[in-house]
Amino acid sequence: MAAIYDRVALIGLGLIAGSMSLAMREAGLAREVVGHARSPETRAVAREIGLVDRVAESAAEAVAGADLVVLAVPVGAMGAVAAEIAPHLKPGATVTDVGSVKQAVIEAVAPHIPAGVHFIPGHPLAGTEHSGPRSGFAALFRNRWWLLTPAPDSDPAAVERLSALIRAMGANVEAMDAAHHDLVLAVTSHTPHLIAYTMVGVADHLKRVTESEVIKYSAAGFRDFTRIAASDPTMWRDVFLQNKEAVLDILGRFTEELFVLQRAIRMGDGAHLHDYFTRTRAIRRGIIEAGQDTAAPDFGRSLAAGETPKP
Amino acid sequence: MAAIYDRVALIGLGLIAGSMSLAMREAGLAREVVGHARSPETRAVAREIGLVDRVAESAAEAVAGADLVVLAVPVGAMGAVAAEIAPHLKPGATVTDVGSVKQAVIEAVAPHIPAGVHFIPGHPLAGTEHSGPRSGFAALFRNRWWLLTPAPDSDPAAVERLSALIRAMGANVEAMDAAHHDLVLAVTSHTPHLIAYTMVGVADHLKRVTESEVIKYSAAGFRDFTRIAASDPTMWRDVFLQNKEAVLDILGRFTEELFVLQRAIRMGDGAHLHDYFTRTRAIRRGIIEAGQDTAAPDFGRSLAAGETPKP
Numbered sequence: 001m002a003a004i005y006d007r008v009a010l011i012g013l014g015l016i017a018g019s020m021s022l023a024m025r026e027a028g029l030a031r032e033v034v035g036h037a038r039s040p041e042t043r044a045v046a047r048e049i050g051l052v053d054r055v056a057e058s059a060a061e062a063v064a065g066a067d068l069v070v071l072a073v074p075v076g077a078m079g080a081v082a083a084e085i086a087p088h089l090k091p092g093a094t095v096t097d098v099g100s101v102k103q104a105v106i107e108a109v110a111p112h113i114p115a116g117v118h119f120i121p122g123h124p125l126a127g128t129e130h131s132g133p134r135s136g137f138a139a140l141f142r143n144r145w146w147l148l149t150p151a152p153d154s155d156p157a158a159v160e161r162l163s164a165l166i167r168a169m170g171a172n173v174e175a176m177d178a179a180h181h182d183l184v185l186a187v188t189s190h191t192p193h194l195i196a197y198t199m200v201g202v203a204d205h206l207k208r209v210t211e212s213e214v215i216k217y218s219a220a221g222f223r224d225f226t227r228i229a230a231s232d233p234t235m236w237r238d239v240f241l242q243n244k245e246a247v248l249d250i251l252g253r254f255t256e257e258l259f260v261l262q263r264a265i266r267m268g269d270g271a272h273l274h275d276y277f278t279r280t281r282a283i284r285r286g287i288i289e290a291g292q293d294t295a296a297p298d299f300g301r302s303l304a305a306g307e308t309p310k311p
Numbered sequence: 312m313a314a315i316y317d318r319v320a321l322i323g324l325g326l327i328a329g330s331m332s333l334a335m336r337e338a339g340l341a342r343e344v345v346g347h348a349r350s351p352e353t354r355a356v357a358r359e360i361g362l363v364d365r366v367a368e369s370a371a372e373a374v375a376g377a378d379l380v381v382l383a384v385p386v387g388a389m390g391a392v393a394a395e396i397a398p399h400l401k402p403g404a405t406v407t408d409v410g411s412v413k414q415a416v417i418e419a420v421a422p423h424i425p426a427g428v429h430f431i432p433g434h435p436l437a438g439t440e441h442s443g444p445r446s447g448f449a450a451l452f453r454n455r456w457w458l459l460t461p462a463p464d465s466d467p468a469a470v471e472r473l474s475a476l477i478r479a480m481g482a483n484v485e486a487m488d489a490a491h492h493d494l495v496l497a498v499t500s501h502t503p504h505l506i507a508y509t510m511v512g513v514a515d516h517l518k519r520v521t522e523s524e525v526i527k528y529s530a531a532g533f534r535d536f537t538r539i540a541a542s543d544p545t546m547w548r549d550v551f552l553q554n555k556e557a558v559l560d561i562l563g564r565f566t567e568e569l570f571v572l573q574r575a576i577r578m579g580d581g582a583h584l585h586d587y588f589t590r591t592r593a594i595r596r597g598i599i600e601a602g603q604d605t606a607a608p609d610f611g612r613s614l615a616a617g618e619t620p621k622p
Binding site: 076125126129144145147180183184185187188189190191192193194195196197198199200201202203204205206208209211213214215216217218219221222223224225226227228229230231233234236237238240241244247248250251253254255257258259261262265266268270273274276277278279280281283284285286287290 | 387436437440455456458491494495496498499500501502503504505506507508509510511512513514515516517519520522523524525526527528529530532533534535536537538539540541542544545547548549551552555558559561562564565566568569570572573576577579581584585587588589590591592594595596597598
């Protein structure tokens with residue numbers, strides 16, 4: 001495939017940026033991929049494993065002459081990085097980011113972007129529980145959604161060029177309003193993660209059940225929570241602080257709903273529980289029909305997460 | 312392998328009983344497997360697919376002459392079934408169950424068991440989100456835990472014989488006290504399921520985010536919750552009603568802990584969040600080291616549940 005950008009600069013060299021570099025280089029989507037990470041250790045690893053074509057010693061050096069700049073740092077660090085690179089951006093370049101929250105990133109980054117540079121915020125819905133420069137792989141984005149939240153006055157040609165790059169890495173592109181993005185993600189991702197973290201924390205604190213018992217019998221449902229709760233702590237701290245309003249909104253609804261079910265258990269209201277559990281089944285069927293998961297039963301440990309065990 | 316029991320009677324022909332029948336017949340662990348289900352439709356399907364050697368028209372007929380009787384009905388139905396079969400049990404036979412709650416089942420079943428019959432309560436930690444007579448498969452129990460909660464005065468030979476059958480189906484046997492079982496499962500299974508049901512319900516009620524958006528972007532974390540929340544409604548209603556005390560105990564701790572994290576988000580206490588998320592990572596590592604899950608990153612949809620996506 002012909003290169004879509006001449007030079008791409010990746011700021012941050014974790015799971016997402018590393019996977020982007022591998023995917024772009026595998027398909028020849030950029031003439032050169034330059035990368036920078038704040039930590040000298042990360043830069044050393046990136047050089048050792050040849051993660052990018054060139055490792056730059058500063059973010060400013062990395063973005064010099066780049067047609068596309070990707071901010072792939074925790075959302076709390078986006079503003080500072082934008083301020084640092086702003087004077088060095090090439091006129092006509094595109095800046096995007098891969099942060100899990102969009103309104104806060106736009107507020108932090110947009111004021112620094114010079115006239116003549118296109119800022120197109122983005123968010124790939126892809127990842128694993130692993131992080132760091134060794135965790136990336138080229139297939140990470142295949143069949144995943146990559147959301148873009150361009151401003152109404154964004155340059156359509158710049159948006160289309162970035163979309164072409166994303167599609168060439170295997171992902172599906174969809175555009176939406178930044179505020180709506182933050183609410184949708186609060187429901188489908190941020191609040192589920194906070195809940196999983198909490199449940200794992202409860203198990204950790206419980207003295208009457210040993211850690212080895214929790215670990216041994218985790219296949220009964222708990223295991224799926226621990227997988228979620230193993231994600232990168234810095235990234236998630238920033239997500240919750242930066243998408244505070246939407247997360248607190250959804251959390252409020254969650255506890256309200258949980259209290260209703262808790263009361264049904266306490267009062268022995270089996271009909272309420274049965275109705276509730278029947279309705280949630282339909283949503284699951286919708287996800288399988290939409291091709292976002294498989295209905296196949298899960299046999300062994302290698303696919304162990306596919307299974308929802310007996311209680 | 313030589314048969315361990317001469318005749319095994321399965322009361323209830325859902326996922327667990329069906330899988331037991333297939334596993335026992337595959338390995339020749341019983342000379343005859345007899346089955347009964349209350350619903351005529353289930354009995355017809357069992358006959359059609361040859362799920363057991365013989366389908367009985369009543370539970371009493373099924374247990375006549377059986378050396379092992381397995382109660383595989385929702386925990387709320389165990390007491391009535393025990394009362395029905397009690398007069399027909401063969402002296403020296405063993406009765407076990409596969410319910411997800413143990414104290415309530417023991418209270419409901421034990422009073423009906425005649426002298427000279429061994430009652431050894433059990434609980435296989437295995438299953439899928441599917442249910443019904445067509446959902447079973449012989450490999451379901453391989454590498455899974457199967458907990459037994461025998462009374463202190465149980466006959467050691469009867470416990471050992473049942474354990475041998477379970478091991479021959481591929482599972483690992485462990486004995487524990489019934490009250491402890493109910494607490495451990497409240498932590499590792501019951502409360503996580505209730506939370507997953509709640510989160511899926513919240514998404515369902517939210518008018519500002521469409522169901523198609525929730526389904527489309529479910530890979531960001533929500534999908535694992537829907538898998539759990541698709542389990543059999545009747546079974547789960549009974550679990551919560553029958554393990555009420557332990558579930559309410561763990562739920563209370565959960566909401567307490569969740570409120571602390573919610574407050575940290577509201578107050579912008581990033582250090583608290585970061586510490587909490589770092590500790591939960593260690594538990595995840597323990598589960599991988601214990602061989603109850605794999606650390607491999609997950610690439611495609613067929614293994615999609617293995618992944619914990621970016622938020």
